[in-house]
Amino acid sequence: LTIHGAFHPKADMDRFYVPRRKGGRGLKCIEDLVFKEWCALCEYLKHSTTPALKLVSKEKTVEKGMRENQTDHEDHLMKWEAKAIHGKWTKLLKIVDEDSSKWLRTAHLKPPTEALIIAAQDQALHTNWLGHYVLRTGETTDKCRRCKIFAETVMHIVSGCPMLAQGVYCERHNQVASALHWDFCGQYQLPRGQHWWEHKPEPVTENERVKILWDFTLRLEKPDILLTQKASGSNPQKITIIDIACPWDETLAEKEEEKISKYQPLRMELKRTWGGKAKVVPIVIGTLGAPPKTLKGYLQELDITINVQTLQKAVILRTSSIL
Ligand SMILES: [Zn+2]
Structure with missing residues (x-):
């Protein structure tokens, strides 16, 4: 996905698995599917009356599966929301139009274009500001490459650069x-x-x-x-x-x-x-x-x-x- 530009390497991984109607990119998480399958099998074994299956149900892995099933396992949306920088967009989604993520289902953009916008919403683009203060990748300045006056943040690039x-x-x-x-x-x-x-x-x-x-x-x-x-x-x-x-x-x-x-x-x-x-x-x-x-x-x-x-x-x- 990253090779073909369909996923920005620094964009939010949890958002990737959040359904599109909720503002995510809607990929099914294989780990989640396997987990659900495992829990369902454990449940089945626990309630089985066949002697051989009853024996299997005493295995530790089945006990664990039953226990984990009760805890809320993967909730990508919650994890995404809890993040300080990547999660900022989720807070905005709560105060704007309720259909504001609908374009993800209707616009049919090329995957790299969609990935770029999502990464910008995640504040994940490698701007001078991010490189200088957060990633510390050796940028000597946090200033914008165009105007050289203001800090180069995503906000500045898309809406604030006088140039x-x-x-x-x-x-x-x-x-x-x-x-x-x-x-x-x-x-x-x-x-x-x-x-x-x-x-x-x-x-x-x-x-x-x-x-x-x-x-x-x-x-x-x-x-x-x-x-x-x-x-x-x-x-x-x-x-x-x-x-x-x-x-x-x-x-x-x-x-x-x-x-x-x-x-x-x-x-x-x-x-x-x-x-x-x-x-x-x-x-x-x-x-x-x-x-x-x-x-x-x-x-x-x-x-x-x-x-x-x-x-x-x-x-x-x-x-x-x-x-
Ligand atoms: Zn500028």
């Missing part, structure tokens, strides 16, 4: 934004390509029902998407300010708050000058794929057909190429 901000982070962000734009085009019968990942939004897209502004500066603010559903019949005009962010996975809630408060002045200004209703919708997904609990609700508000897993996949693929 990457304008380039690859921006592309990742735009990938998510253009997926939403592509979806809106479909909803309002505007021209669009076949695939969301090839979609290149125009600054202004409009028809009689809707006007979509892309990355457009308005009153000194520049929301990613400004969707205006035009008034029809008794329905007033509806303005939606949509802004996207892919922050470090532990700061999802703060980022959502930040986006909402940042666009309040613009929202009030547009409501006053353009009329109708106006709201702000933040779309936030962690760099390593964690979606906040609120994301599903926001996507529903936008009436969008793209699901959380698709957006997660878009982010994860970009993050893996950054790594």
